Amino acid sequence: MELADRAVGFLLSFISTSIFTYYTFWVIILPFVDSDHFIHKYFLPQEYAILIPVFAGVTLLCFLSVFIGLVMLKSKKKKA
């Protein structure tokens, strides 16, 4: 039981640190590298560094509002 908890915790922290290092590299270090270095192959073009977090944030907001709306509708139906 605690091993499953440990595994999930380790997976979460690994995902978060990898996202953090990838994003730091993308936004801060990559503009200083010459444009014909091989490392640019591993990173998407720079516009996606803005698009992907904004898209994820908008998706999260939509999901949250849909969820809250569904819960409110369900509670209204139960009362009536």
Next chain:
Amino acid sequence: MKHIVKIMTLLVAISAFWMSLLQTSLIPRSYTWLLPLYFIVSLGCYGLLMVGVGLMQFPTCPQEAVLLQQDIKEAKVFLEQKGIDVSSD
């Protein structure tokens, strides 16, 4: 009320710092535009990291679990004697 005032002042201070960075071009302009987004992403990452670390370090207390099961058995026997139905169906 006081907690939200603290958070608001922190937000105002950060945005004032960011706008002053925009005015005086200490850092190249493209960086300054991306800085708030970078901080939001890193804040989300930090939250996830804290959740993961807390999950990994959660104590389970196996002895307390055994004692708790004994307590539950005793309570069930006691209540059945008194005539209350405690079967878990």
